[in-house]
Amino acid sequence: MNATRTARLASYAVVGAPALMALYGGIRLVPGSRQPGPGWTAGHTAMFLGLLLFVPVLLALRGLLAPRATTAGRLAANAALGTAFAGLTASLAQIGIDLYVGLVSATKEEQSRLFGRIQDVPGVLPAVYQVGPLLFYVGLLALLVAASVGAGRTLRWWSPVLMLVGTLASAADLAFIPLAAACYLGALAPLTRPATAGRHPALV
Incomplete structure (x- = not known):
């Protein structure tokens, strides 16, 4: 895939990822959407697709750092990218499990029992639900901070601040996911500018 x-x-993903997150957040506020049914499936499908769209976003952020990075800086940026991808994988696994459980369960009780059996598997709870997904936000925030500091900064200071505010809001209450999505859109919006998005996301 060429740079253009x-x-x-990346420009499409910057808009699409938060939009799909907001759609998920809005659907889960609808009565009945937190149990097996069309609302559960539609909401989690939207979130799964939204998370997938963060792949080009992460690569674009990493690409912003390549032209001005020292060897140590490249190593740190690659570490942040790897951390974000590890967390993104865990988040996708979590949503995938949620989708599966919702599809095979007929009632809320069956859903709860199946979730319990899956989460009782050693390692699943910390890797997929507790610790693993946090790595996505840690890595993403690190990339945003790196791209917004120093003489060669390509993003403004408010990008990591908005990302942090959105993440903390959704962590405090999932009802704030649409607000978090708006914060993410604001934080990542500079990537839609040709001068910013046009940088090739080289991992060198």
Whole structure:
């Protein structure tokens, strides 16, 4: 994929990822959407697709750092990218499990029992529900901070601040997911500018 297509995909993803997150957050506020049924499936499908769209976003953020990075800086940026991808994988696994449980369960009680059996498997709870997904936000925030500090900064200071505010809001209460999505959109919006998004996300 060439630089122009990569930049265009990142620009679409910057809007699409938060929009799908907001859709999930809105659906889960609808009565009945937190139990097996169309609301559960539609909401979690939207969230799964939204998370997938963070792949080009992460690569675009890493690409912003490549032109001005020292060897140590490249190593740190790659570490942040790897951390974000590890957390993103855990988050996708969590939503995938949620989708599966919702599809195979007929009632809320069956859903709860199946969740219990899955989460009782050693390692699943910390890796997929407790610790693993946090790595996505840690890595994403680190990339945003790196791209917004120093003489060669390509993002403004408010990008990591908005990302942090959105993350803390959704962590405090999942009802704030639409607010978090708006914060993420604001934080990542500079990537839609041609001068910013056009940088090739080289991992060198």
